[in-house]
Amino acid sequence: MDFNDAPQEAEFRAVVRAWLNENATEYRDPPPEGMKLPEFIARSKAWQAKKHAAGYTGITWPKMFGGQGLTPMHSIIYGQEESRWHVPQGLYSIGLGMCIPTVFTHGNPEVVQRYVPKALLGEEVWCQLFSEPAAGSDLAGIRTKAVREGDEWVIDGQKVWTSFAHASDFGIVVCRTDPNMPKHKGLTMFIVNMKAPGVTVKGIKQMSGGSDFNEVFFDGVRVNDSHRLGAVGDGWKVALTTLMHERLAVGGKPRYAPGYETLMKLAKGVEAPDGSPAIGASDVRQKIAQTYINDQGIKLTQMRALSALSKGQVPGPEQSISKVVVAKTMQDLASFALDLSGGDGFVAGADADPELAKLQGSYIGSAGLRIAGGTDEILRNIIAERVLGLPGDMRPDKDTPFNQSVPA
Amino acid sequence: MDFNDAPQEAEFRAVVRAWLNENATEYRDPPPEGMKLPEFIARSKAWQAKKHAAGYTGITWPKMFGGQGLTPMHSIIYGQEESRWHVPQGLYSIGLGMCIPTVFTHGNPEVVQRYVPKALLGEEVWCQLFSEPAAGSDLAGIRTKAVREGDEWVIDGQKVWTSFAHASDFGIVVCRTDPNMPKHKGLTMFIVNMKAPGVTVKGIKQMSGGSDFNEVFFDGVRVNDSHRLGAVGDGWKVALTTLMHERLAVGGKPRYAPGYETLMKLAKGVEAPDGSPAIGASDVRQKIAQTYINDQGIKLTQMRALSALSKGQVPGPEQSISKVVVAKTMQDLASFALDLSGGDGFVAGADADPELAKLQGSYIGSAGLRIAGGTDEILRNIIAERVLGLPGDMRPDKDTPFNQSVPA
Amino acid sequence: MNFDFSDEAKELGEQARKLLAEKAGTGPARKAMAADAAAMDAALWKEIAELGWTAARVPEAHGGLGLTVEEVAQLAEAAGGSLAHVPLVSTLLATEALVLAGTEAQQAKWLPGIASGEIIACVAWSEPGAVSPATVKTVSSGSALTGVKQPVADLAVAHVAIVAAAGADGPQLYIVDLKGAQTAAVETVDLVRRHGKLTLDNTPAEALGNAGDYQDWLDRAAVILAYEAIGTAGAAMAMTVDYAKTRVAFGQKIGRYQAVKHKCADMYIKLELARAHALHGLAMIGTNGAELRQVAAAARVASLDALAYCAEENVQLHGGIGFTWESDCQFYYRRNRALVAALGPRGWWADRLVRALEQRNSAAA
């Protein structure tokens, strides 16, 4: 048992590393703080084009769609190596991770031809338009409607929690096309041009003060039927294939989030109730141990999954525990550490100690992380139902026509 | 604000105390261990007769049923004073606390006349026959059936968790009299003679080794219609009035259960990881504090309820939190304290330290306490629904005829 | 047995909740959050003073109403529940110190102004590097203090500060007239309530009682702040419960799901435990009960537990919308941190509780 690369993995890693050493030099240091969106987009496009030319885009995609036809392990190794550099990240993760696979799986040949290459090259940015104000955890509760008019569909409604909508050229959008069918059955998926008339994007400010998401309003937006993905009424099935990719992406502890080391360091400098350094207090030590167990346990669980991938097997269900453990551990750690710091843990902004400011960010950010990509509650349902085989919750509206459903 | 008796309460307490000082002298010390049932019954009957003669039975009952017509506060004060002595307890608590009030509320005059006085005097012992193997938390799932034959009903089925069934002369039993009605609507309540042919009582041994409950089997047991309590089909409503009394009874920490003081004492004698006495370890101190907060908090919450009673008001809903807090606190404390004691916390029976043996009893007993009289889960439902007004769980079988109900 | 608020206290609480439901709450809190907003709602403060809330605890001899700590608790809970943008709790805490430990002259100097609302008072125990009220680095020369106090709630609008600093027998309280004092605003996690930094550089100060009085004041402050926390936690719980009754997912109100329902029940359980201990604290203050030290600590710990849980799970049960800037969830989530900082953390108070139990045990032995 070991954590080493298999020989062919080591070889690929060496090639990637050499290429990055050659080509990523300008990303040695973190980018300047407060970069504006246009510059971020320009930098992202430049890097994506470079990667594309070198054959590091679409690593796991079939070659017929411009991919490299390699294994998930190759993709992970590339990602691990790239993450050692401060290359621009995020702009394409949803488009290439979720949208375009849906496009090439369900789109007609012309559409695939038109959109996939430009997306892979980074010339066009994509977003995913699924969630709505009344359809969050219950994604099939979508109300945005698409009505057919000849060769076109007319979309009206509102989407929410859309990352990079403001930077996107296109999106995939799930709409209700038949409200007389039960909720999961009357949905259809489309490609929509985010610059089309009637599309309005509005940033959502979060509790943290940041704005990572948008609301998107559709007001009579027209889409040609050729831009439909999958059959009319099959939108739920199509969306599920998209979401499968999300579950894999949402997982470990955010890269810079404080962990047990933060608490160890902090506890050396503050006092326990008896006046001695808090690092000697057993409640502090128990918290350090529990945080180590949770965070490190998730890392190791991910390594179990990687080992399965490395052997060409399908990973077990164990990685489904990642986010629910990581997010709550972050919140508990931040809360405990800020408590421990008294008034200093409360003073913020320019007046704050940088470590404590990070913990404050973590305390607030973790409240969002416990929700984004599936709430703690939904994830526990998923573990219990999909992993342990327990029956689902009662779903009184499952078989009712959507427009006749009365909430219980 | 104070914890003192109001003047008329103090007066009553003084009278009670004087009477007990006079009459309870033989109960100054705990009874010998391992007393057999017949002796316990004999002692209980003797004490009940003495109380009855002095006017301390049925304290809150209407005078027309032989009660004293006093307030709940009087009853509580009597109970507080009595609990300072080791008088026999338990044999009548369900009969007089739950069964007989149901009898005199719903029985016909002859039945009341026949049963209530003897019960109050302690001559006849009563038990309550509601729960069944498939009807625990979901009490309305009762399958024991009663079929009418002329003036009689014939009962067949099985009850479970019946305290003192083996010592009882009579019981109140809920039966399904119409399986074609929805589950809550086809039930009827009867008085049953526990010595009647066809009644079999079998003790249930618990995980703790003790045997506080019984199974009761009914095999063609005949009951005259005059012994029906309430209308045919009203058994659920009648049972609810009985259960209202239970909710009030199930509550605080068991009298001899270990609490924070136990942990304080224990932690002086064992070592923390650094070799110093564990009482100085902050995780131990946090556990002491949390246990104090929970146990003492419940005591104080009960005092809030008593204060309302004392003013002639209806207590608020806050006492509904009692059992769910107390039982889990007991389990957590016992687990923590046994952990802290290493191997000594595991050695049991004759080889164990008496304090640790008590904690072992508490660790095992608390697992039962978290279930008896409403599981933690049911009690949280009750708090959320009755106190906070949240809607109930989905109940797919609520309106289905009982005999056509298919579990979801 | 009479373990309950007096009818008078309940009535004042009713009045306070009613007024603050109208004049305070999350709407005004949102306005107060703006960077250029005033450091307090002066109009509301005026109304509060006119209603006699600041006079409640001030003895009649000094122009007050001479009411009990029960009334103070009712006001603190109402303030906490409404997030009222006024220095009410700060002033009540300072008043309690003056009532407890002030000389006749000190009371005569400060209390009439407090009663009338003209004088706003704050309390300043916290220091950079201090994690609890036990740690005080500010030094006293007898008649002047030197040190830094931060974060101090409502410092910007206060006229007088009750300051903890080293004394002959350990930390104790002092009175510092803020006229001309060196103060600055400090940013905090709570964007509504304003906090400041008080730099004492041989600043004139008068001792307020002794080291024992400081400890006694901490007990009383813990009980009063427990009520503020209970108020805030209760408001967060109410917000959650309301949402759970109306929000629909998967065809049913989310309040039907046990995961949601049981968290609401746990909020209620934690709140009732906090209420029990806080009320016990009031009873002990009212009767000079010997158990106050342990009871106050229990109230502090239980109320912080209730607040943290209600504030955190309120966001959680709202889902995505609860994490937006537009949602009111953030007010309770942020205030949670303010009330931890207001008198030191859970861990220190839990330890103080156990110390009190140990002392009682050894006294009994």
Place this chain on the structure above:
Amino acid sequence: MNFDFSDEAKELGEQARKLLAEKAGTGPARKAMAADAAAMDAALWKEIAELGWTAARVPEAHGGLGLTVEEVAQLAEAAGGSLAHVPLVSTLLATEALVLAGTEAQQAKWLPGIASGEIIACVAWSEPGAVSPATVKTVSSGSALTGVKQPVADLAVAHVAIVAAAGADGPQLYIVDLKGAQTAAVETVDLVRRHGKLTLDNTPAEALGNAGDYQDWLDRAAVILAYEAIGTAGAAMAMTVDYAKTRVAFGQKIGRYQAVKHKCADMYIKLELARAHALHGLAMIGTNGAELRQVAAAARVASLDALAYCAEENVQLHGGIGFTWESDCQFYYRRNRALVAALGPRGWWADRLVRALEQRNSAAA
């Protein structure tokens, strides 16, 4: 990356689970619980020995199979899951000590008999008044020990005990031949596995390695026992999940209720965290990894957490029936206490984890 059991280890685990599902489990455990039952299932032990499980870890030179600790872990998990009434884990723990620290002569003396199953071995570190493996009051005169060891699992059937006692550089291990040793049965909370008291009164003993070896053995024992706990916890979880799929209340299977469902999910989460650390422990043992100290402690703590939670909530989710003597819930509930006692409590191991992190940090600095 190859962070997984070897195929060989998996195969042995498969074999073990299959045999023990047939020959052990709660039915035999219930028979073993009777006061007059034998202290082990001798027929099963014979079969186990014939299958080479006791030989797995013994070097080929001493008549064993020379397999790795991965096989040991698989066997421990299978034993834990089946509650098998045999001294398998005790013997595996003792074997690990002999393999780790035994001289050639010591290995030659004991390991062949262990490999063949003729010699049963137990480990005796626990003492009255000791809360952790750090506390050892038993003294050594060089060639003999004096002290009391209790509770010792499987003492009644063992031929040799690996005993912790004071050495020159702190506690260390010794080998005590139990022929003629003064032993007695002690009652424990676990009614299935038998424990005993070993009274050492100048009893001949041979040092087994040094103080450092004792610490290293503790790490390995923690990892092996983590697998036993994972096995037991997994069985309790499986019992809960099975029940939740079939038991009906209020017209639906109780597994549909989120209160039930989420507790099952939490069982799974805790188990997977324990599995991750325990597997890490195996990897560190296999590669002599420097991080073993912290990893073993993490595995111990995480596995105890998983076991306590699964055992306790298994009773809870069964409701009344789960608290009866007839229910199998009690086996896991009681075994939980046995496995805490088997190597010292959560708190001590959590502290050891942090000490290891601190040492790594200061070494890195």
